Amino acid sequence: MFVRVVRFTEVTAERVESLVARINETGPPPGVSIKKLQLVYDDAHGTAVVLQYFDSEENLRAGADTFAAMDPAETPGNRVSVDMGELKVEREP
Numbered sequence: 421m422f423v424r425v426v427r428f429t430e431v432t433a434e435r436v437e438s439l440v441a442r443i444n445e446t447g448p449p450p451g452v453s454i455k456k457l458q459l460v461y462d463d464a465h466g467t468a469v470v471l472q473y474f475d476s477e478e479n480l481r482a483g484a485d486t487f488a489a490m491d492p493a494e495t496p497g498n499r500v501s502v503d504m505g506e507l508k509v510e511r512e513p
Contacts, residue, residue, distance in 0.1 A: 421455070421507040422480040424472040424487070431468040431497035436461050439496055452486050453479040459496070468496040473507070480504060 436459070448454045456473035472487070474480040484504060492499070 428497035
């Protein structure tokens with residue numbers, strides 16, 4: 421499993437609600453083979469972290485290209501960092 425982690429600032433509750441509604445309605449962008457998506461929102465700090473999971477490095481790269489090209493209006497806020505890598509540990513109690 422491969423993960424792309426994107427951090428955003430200047431995020432509002434309204435923007436998150438709008439984004440979640442759109443994601444629930446339309447799913448991922450065309451051509452993006454995403455396995456799992458998580459969005460963590462911190463209202464007190466106006467930040468969000470988005471975790472995008474992919475089955476392969478090839479799907480990760482293709483998804484990263486698509487997401488990086490998105491109009492900033494389609495994101496939770498200002499993108500301040502992007503990290504990508506292979507998931508090495510996943511543990512549940």
